[in-house]
Amino acid sequence: MEYNEAKNKFISTWGSLGTLWGINKAMAQIQALLFISTKPLSTEEIMEELQISRGNTSMNVRQLMDWGIVTKELVPGERKEYFTTEKDVQELARVIAKERSRREIQPVIKTLKEVCSIKDDGTEKTKELIKQTKALHDLADTADTMLNKLVNQNQNWLTKSLLKLFS
Amino acid sequence: MEYNEAKNKFISTWGSLGTLWGINKAMAQIQALLFISTKPLSTEEIMEELQISRGNTSMNVRQLMDWGIVTKELVPGERKEYFTTEKDVQELARVIAKERSRREIQPVIKTLKEVCSIKDDGTEKTKELIKQTKALHDLADTADTMLNKLVNQNQNWLTKSLLKLFS
DNA sequence: ATAAACTTTCAAAAATTATTGAAAGTTTAA
DNA sequence: TTAAACTTTCAATAATTTTTGAAAGTTTAT
Known part of the structure; x- marks a missing residue:
């Protein structure tokens, strides 16, 4: 198993586990993606990686922020918002x-x-x-x-x- | 609050909590109903109390038996099956x-x-x-x-x- | 064997939940 | 102020999950 397979396996498993902690699939997958990312990700990057729409990404990222496990990261000189999750x-x-x-x-x-x-x-x-x-x-x-x-x-x-x- | 209101409140609350332990509403409600019943209930009685169909009752009771928290109770001289849940x-x-x-x-x-x-x-x-x-x-x-x-x-x-x- | 009494199955329908995408909203730079 | 760059909203649509109900299956009594 190499990196990409492992990454996808992790994201999809964590996504389906979402129900166990009471959140939906997209929300859990976004959190999973951020959890193994080495850097903050933009909305575009999340959409691209998980193949989900802009609206879906926006709503679920916001919910993750409401839960307090995802935070906005501002990159100097960039207009876009970047996101990270609690890593611990x-x-x-x-x-x-x-x-x-x-x-x-x-x-x-x-x-x-x-x-x-x-x-x-x-x-x-x-x-x-x-x-x-x-x-x-x-x-x-x-x-x-x-x-x-x-x-x-x-x-x-x-x-x-x-x-x-x-x- | 008198008995019937309290009973309904309990069944509906417990039913919506179903997701928390990973089962569906009907299944949780059947379990709740049996949990506060003073005697074993038949399929008819469950259908009547919860206003759900025969098929739904049958499938969910079976699932509860698979989980090991509901058991068949045979009443002598009766053809029908009666059900009870673990009370402890x-x-x-x-x-x-x-x-x-x-x-x-x-x-x-x-x-x-x-x-x-x-x-x-x-x-x-x-x-x-x-x-x-x-x-x-x-x-x-x-x-x-x-x-x-x-x-x-x-x-x-x-x-x-x-x-x-x-x- | 037959029929009545009951249970199970499962395809179709209904209800619920998630997702899309485009329009509306916001912020920033010039 | 304007316009570009970006985010949010939300009605419509899609996907998923649950429920129904009638037919098929089973068991029991006679």
């Missing part, structure tokens, strides 16, 4: 976890809280609803908190062998 | 984490491994590709392993206050 995987993971939590997990936790707080009218079905949604709420809340704490450690939890705790 | 949230989390890892994360880790193992031809772009995909591989691999170990603890990690480790 730890920081990337931290930002993604934080955003997903804020956008998707927190609202669900909030709803679960509301549902499991309804008045117990004594019927079996109400008791079951309360019991089960309470269990889910607690699980989701704990998992979310843990994920955030884990990912927010600024020490490198990879090399600190935190794994040992669970072995 | 810990076990549910364990199964979901395991399936997601197997279906989606492992294949990506495998690809990352391949890509970061290409021959270093000495060019800057190849070095960058190798370096960045290696970092992602290590992160993904560690995160996946941790998640599985966490979720496989059969002790109750909620009540064991594992949280304290990260506070």
Whole structure:
């Protein structure tokens, strides 16, 4: 496997993984492309490499900037905008976890809280609803908190062998 | 908020959360419905409650059985099949984490491994590709392993206050 | 064997989501 | 101010995913 094949494989795999962290294919592919690029890329270059339209590129780059993982880079003497992505995987993971939590997990936790707080009218079905949604709420809340704490450690939890705790 | 409103809110929230664990809306809603039901439900009952077609119900129930979180329940003297879901949230989390890892994360880790193992031809772009995909591989691999170990603890990690480790 | 009761399949339709491209908008240089 | 260089917007279109429903398949009772 030489460079181009490997590059394409990486971009397409990362693109299809987009769903896993809740973004679309083009957005994930743009991020992937920037992630392995040795220099900032212009809109033109992104369009060319990924064979996508200007509008698509513009919207998805903007979204990546909203997520906080892509930034504009101004090249002196150039009118065009150039883009780079966060290159540190730890920081990337931290930002993604934080955003997903804020956008998707927190609202669900909030709803679960509301549902499991309804008045117990004594019927079996109400008791079951309360019991089960309470269990889910607690699980989701704990998992979310843990994920955030884990990912927010600024020490490198990879090399600190935190794994040992669970072995 | 009384029972029916709460029930609908739960089912629809859980349904839209489906994407987060990689399944479609109907599948998530069926699971949600069974999760708060006090008794096993037939295909008819599921169709009726969620207002979905027979074919849709059949296919999604089958998928939930493939995932291992819904099981057939045979009621003596009845010809119909009845369904129940795993009621324990810990076990549910364990199964979901395991399936997601197997279906989606492992294949990506495998690809990352391949890509970061290409021959270093000495060019800057190849070095960058190798370096960045290696970092992602290590992160993904560690995160996946941790998640599985966490979720496989059969002790109750909620009540064991594992949280304290990260506070 | 037959028929009733039920489940599964799958091609077609509907719904949803992503993408395009051209027009409108913005910024900069002269 | 004008015009060139660039970016953004968004209605239309395309692609993808989900859902339907009726036909085919299966099982069970008689």
